[in-house]
Amino acid sequence: MALSRIWVSMICVALVFGAASGRGAQLGAAAAQGVQQAVDFCLTVGGMICLWSGVMELMRRCGIAGGLSRLLRPVLRRLFPHAARDAQALNALSMNVSANLLGLGNAATPAGVRAAQAMARELRGDAASDELCLLVVLNTASIQLLPVTIAAVREAAGAAVPFDIRLYNITGQKAILSVLMMLVSQGADYTSLFHAFPYRTPISRSFTAQELLDALAHEDESGYTHHLLRSASGANLCEGLRVSALCGVLTGTDVFSALTDGARDGLKTVMRIFPALVALLTAVSMLRASGALEALTRLCAPILARLGIPPETAMLLLVRPISGSGALAAASDIIQTYGADSRIGRTAAVMLGSTETTFYVLAVYFGACGIRHSRWAIPAAIVADVTGFVTAAALVRCLWGT
Numbered sequence: 001m002a003l004s005r006i007w008v009s010m011i012c013v014a015l016v017f018g019a020a021s022g023r024g025a026q027l028g029a030a031a032a033q034g035v036q037q038a039v040d041f042c043l044t045v046g047g048m049i050c051l052w053s054g055v056m057e058l059m060r061r062c063g064i065a066g067g068l069s070r071l072l073r074p075v076l077r078r079l080f081p082h083a084a085r086d087a088q089a090l091n092a093l094s095m096n097v098s099a100n101l102l103g104l105g106n107a108a109t110p111a112g113v114r115a116a117q118a119m120a121r122e123l124r125g126d127a128a129s130d131e132l133c134l135l136v137v138l139n140t141a142s143i144q145l146l147p148v149t150i151a152a153v154r155e156a157a158g159a160a161v162p163f164d165i166r167l168y169n170i171t172g173q174k175a176i177l178s179v180l181m182m183l184v185s186q187g188a189d190y191t192s193l194f195h196a197f198p199y200r201t202p203i204s205r206s207f208t209a210q211e212l213l214d215a216l217a218h219e220d221e222s223g224y225t226h227h228l229l230r231s232a233s234g235a236n237l238c239e240g241l242r243v244s245a246l247c248g249v250l251t252g253t254d255v256f257s258a259l260t261d262g263a264r265d266g267l268k269t270v271m272r273i274f275p276a277l278v279a280l281l282t283a284v285s286m287l288r289a290s291g292a293l294e295a296l297t298r299l300c301a302p303i304l305a306r307l308g309i310p311p312e313t314a315m316l317l318l319v320r321p322i323s324g325s326g327a328l329a330a331a332s333d334i335i336q337t338y339g340a341d342s343r344i345g346r347t348a349a350v351m352l353g354s355t356e357t358t359f360y361v362l363a364v365y366f367g368a369c370g371i372r373h374s375r376w377a378i379p380a381a382i383v384a385d386v387t388g389f390v391t392a393a394a395l396v397r398c399l400w401g402t
Contacts, residue, residue, distance in 0.1 A: 006326075010283040018290035026289045034285030038277040041156070041332055042270055048152035050266035055244050056102060056148070058255060062247040065102055080131050082122075089118035093135070100138075101145045112139050113368045119371035127373035128366065133262025133380065136365045140358045140381045141388070147353035153332045154349055159340035165349050209286040219383065276325035277332075284315065284333050308391040310344045316351060321358040321385055328352065343396055350392035355385055 008230070018024040018197050059065055077084040084090045092115035100106035112135065119132045128136070147165060155162035248255040286295040301311040309317070313334060320327040334348040358381045366374055 006319070006322070007279055007283055010287055013292045014283065014286035014329075016032050016290075017292040017295070018049050018286075021277035021291045023290055030285040030289035031282050034282030035278055037285065037336070038274065038281045038329075041275050041277060041281075044156040045149075045152045045332075046267070046270040048155060049149060049270055050263040051259075052146075052148040052152065053269065054259035056146075057265065058244040058248050058253065058258040058292075059102060060099075061258045062244065062251045062253045064244070064247055065095075065098050065260060068101060071097040072097055079134065083115070083119050083131050086118055089115055092118060096135075096139070097143070098383060100143050102251045105361040108139070109261030109364065116369050120371065125373075126371055128369075128371045128375050128377060132369070132371070133375055133377040136362060136374075136377050137380045137384060139365065140356045140361045141384055142354055142356040144353065147349075149328065150331065150349050150353050153328070153335055154340040157332075157335045157340035157345070158318070162340075165346060165353060175235075239381060260350060273325040273328060276323065277329045280319075280323075280326045280329035281333060282329065287315075307393070310347055312338065312344050313348050313389075313393075316348055317389060319384075320351070320355050322360075324357045327355075327357070345398060346396045346400060347393050350396055351389055354388045354392050358385055360381065 015024075018027045033066055069091075073090060076090065076093050076097065080090075080093060083093065092111050094214075096108050096112035096115055099111060116132055119129060119135065123129055123132075147163075150165070151162040156163070222310075245255055247253075284293070296314055297311045300314040304311045304314065304317075305321065315328040316327060316334060319330050331348045331352040335345045338344040340346075340349070343349060362374065362378060362381060366372075
């Protein structure tokens, strides 16, 4: 309902601005251009999404997701001490987090709902516990290592290295910052957690998350951070296929069946977002042709400038917490307009990869548990979204310049 009102408002504003500015005759052509953009997007990006969905499904079937799940359990026991006493809840938690890290949203949501329901069984009343709130906020934080969809959008727009935003998402995600703050507040020795999880890059460069945070916090003239990011951004499609296919052969997995089943799910995803892309890209194109988008940019510029956020991303900021497909349409429009490797294009990509459809996630998880009093979950999720937007802009500005 909220997205419907936003779309109607966008169309009405475009019509009013077009009539006032004498650009009414251009709106019809702009609407047709928006439809064509949606079709071109699905044709150019759809194949890559399908192939990556196949790779992700193969990773799940050959046990990579399960191995990551087991690797995360010591950390989850620290974050969710009460829920970890229930083996079923701990297993669901680990599967939820590992699936989110690998970008397996279709697998992450059912596991997360099971974990939330297991936590809710111990509640007295309809108020969420601290651990249930933490679980929901983590799922609004988009903690994924492989931002496949936005990388496909960047590749279609001509990005030199589509996945070079991967570590921006990892380091900029407010989920990691929230976890660190929580561990510090509990007096935990969180530094030991960093050294337990080294990130391996394709050129055999190994570094811990602590090194990564130190590099980001102490940017020097030697360009160490840029070298670090370039090293880790080599996780491309060929490597994903090679690693997952090898694991599939070693574990006796039907590689072809896994790839085709995953690709089928990817095609369903493309078809599911296509109608929303048509509607929203049409509205955005009409807003731009009428001059309303320029007015919105000028209106938001003073506030966004204080936060270090490019004003051109204002539409993405408004839509992201409400609609995933709407945010994807807004981000793809920004990337196509300003360039995939521009500061504005990179910022939009990192924002999309580092945030989630907050209100949808809150509704799904709390609705499945019958929770009426979400306590601090909604304010925390909103603050997390703002933090994600600001951090995304700051990282791109710091590491790629103005």
